[in-house]
Amino acid sequence: LMYLDHLASTPLDPAVLEEMLPWMGVAAAGNPHAAGHRRGWRAAEAIERARGDVAALIGARAGEILFMSGATEANALALLGGVPEGWPVLCSAVEHPSVLACVGELARRGHATETLPVDAAGRVDPDAVRIDGPALVSVMAANNEVGTIQPVADLARRCRERGGLFHTDAVQALSTGLLDVAAMGIDLASLSGHKLYGPMGIGALYVRQGVAVRPLLFGGGQQGGQRPGTLPTALCVGLGAACRIARERGAADAARLRELRERLFAVLADGVPGLRRNSPSAEGMGLAGCLHVAVPGLDAADRLLDLPELALSTGSACSSGEGGPSHVLLAMGRSVEDAFGSIRIGLGRFTTAEEVDRAGALLVEALQRGS
Numbered sequence: 001l002m003y004l005d006h007l008a009s010t011p012l013d014p015a016v017l018e019e020m021l022p023w024m025g026v027a028a029a030g031n032p033h034a035a036g037h038r039r040g041w042r043a044a045e046a047i048e049r050a051r052g053d054v055a056a057l058i059g060a061r062a063g064e065i066l067f068m069s070g071a072t073e074a075n076a077l078a079l080l081g082g083v084p085e086g087w088p089v090l091c092s093a094v095e096h097p098s099v100l101a102c103v104g105e106l107a108r109r110g111h112a113t114e115t116l117p118v119d120a121a122g123r124v125d126p127d128a129v130r131i132d133g134p135a136l137v138s139v140m141a142a143n144n145e146v147g148t149i150q151p152v153a154d155l156a157r158r159c160r161e162r163g164g165l166f167h168t169d170a171v172q173a174l175s176t177g178l179l180d181v182a183a184m185g186i187d188l189a190s191l192s193g194h195k196l197y198g199p200m201g202i203g204a205l206y207v208r209q210g211v212a213v214r215p216l217l218f219g220g221g222q223q224g225g226q227r228p229g230t231l232p233t234a235l236c237v238g239l240g241a242a243c244r245i246a247r248e249r250g251a252a253d254a255a256r257l258r259e260l261r262e263r264l265f266a267v268l269a270d271g272v273p274g275l276r277r278n279s280p281s282a283e284g285m286g287l288a289g290c291l292h293v294a295v296p297g298l299d300a301a302d303r304l305l306d307l308p309e310l311a312l313s314t315g316s317a318c319s320s321g322e323g324g325p326s327h328v329l330l331a332m333g334r335s336v337e338d339a340f341g342s343i344r345i346g347l348g349r350f351t352t353a354e355e356v357d358r359a360g361a362l363l364v365e366a367l368q369r370g371s
């Protein structure tokens with residue numbers, strides 16, 4: 001099976017697994033919050049090292065990182081816990097459902113909310129952020145369906161000028177690119193382990209020093225009470241290792257993936273009449289490993305079931321279960337037909353050129369067969 005669904009989830013890097021394993025055996029038993037013995041202290045040390053590695057990837061300080069169960073929780077804490085009483089809340093039309101649903105909940109709780117439109121490439125125009133006073137603005141760093149990279153530094157500046165707070169769901173941007181939260185003026189940022197070759201079930205929220213979040217959970221006071229609960233040592237260590245590796249090789253991975261992506265696109269464009277690209281092609285506008293295309297007349301969900309050798313996606317993992325057309329493609333002005341006739345290919349760190357060539361040939365054959 002060729003795994004080409006890296007925007008849904010990345011495989012665990014074997015080097016990350018190796019660092020995690022010692023924290024999973026009998027010898028690693030010990031609560032990292034246990035004050036009374038060496039086992040607990042050692043686990044706590046490992047977790048704090050990992051916190052430092054997470055912080056280093058995004059230009060933050062260790063004390064600004066809270067470990068979470070994943071980005072869904074990080075987005076919830078940033079939005080539900082981060083918004084001050086009575087502030088308006090703005091987000092883009094192409095956010096992940098875990099952000100959109102929180103903004104919906106804030107509307108039910110009485111906040112004024114606004115959805116920022118995107119252009120045909122899926123980008124938010126910073127000039128469209130029209131706020132007179134403080135607001136919480138949430139725009140993702142990169143989109144999980146079409147890979148569009150957002151101008152987060154400009155958006156954060158707009159927001160700051162009005163005394164507001166800027167949150168970014170940075171989940172998709174971190175395996176191949178760097179986000180510098182300090183330089184970009186970001187107040188809150190969400191991360192997820194299984195999108196950067198780390199483990200599933202762990203993520204983090206960056207909370208800029210001085211920004212207050214109200215906890216969603218209550219308990220033993222761990223992580224300053226902002227996110228209580230016993231931390232999973234092995235998962236925290238894994239997230240830290242994944243962040244350290246992303247920092248070391250993210251730029252090189254991106255350059256290689258961009259080449260593979262263009263190689264695959266050339267094959268598809270050549271072999272499939274009428275194929276159109278939904279993911280941005282301009283340098284710096286889209287994620288290096290993401291290729292999203294629309295094929296006229298295709299009902300992607302049906303046709304791709306015939307390709308058992310390929311794991312790729314006809315939508316995002318999070319909305320494809322619902323069966324509707326992608327809200328991202330519709331917000332970009334695509335037709336419902338295009339939204340159903342699109343496929344998303346996510347290349348990753350371990351994807352080889354041979355796999356790309358083989359996948360290209362298989363896809364061309366399958367797509368020609370039906371059109």
Ligand code: PLP
Pocket residue numbers: 007008069070071072073096098140142143144169171172191192193194202203318
């Ligand atoms: N945000 C984006 C952009 C995503 O792609 C995902 C993926 O699932 C999430 C949030 C949710 O992350 P998690 O699976 O860690 O809850």
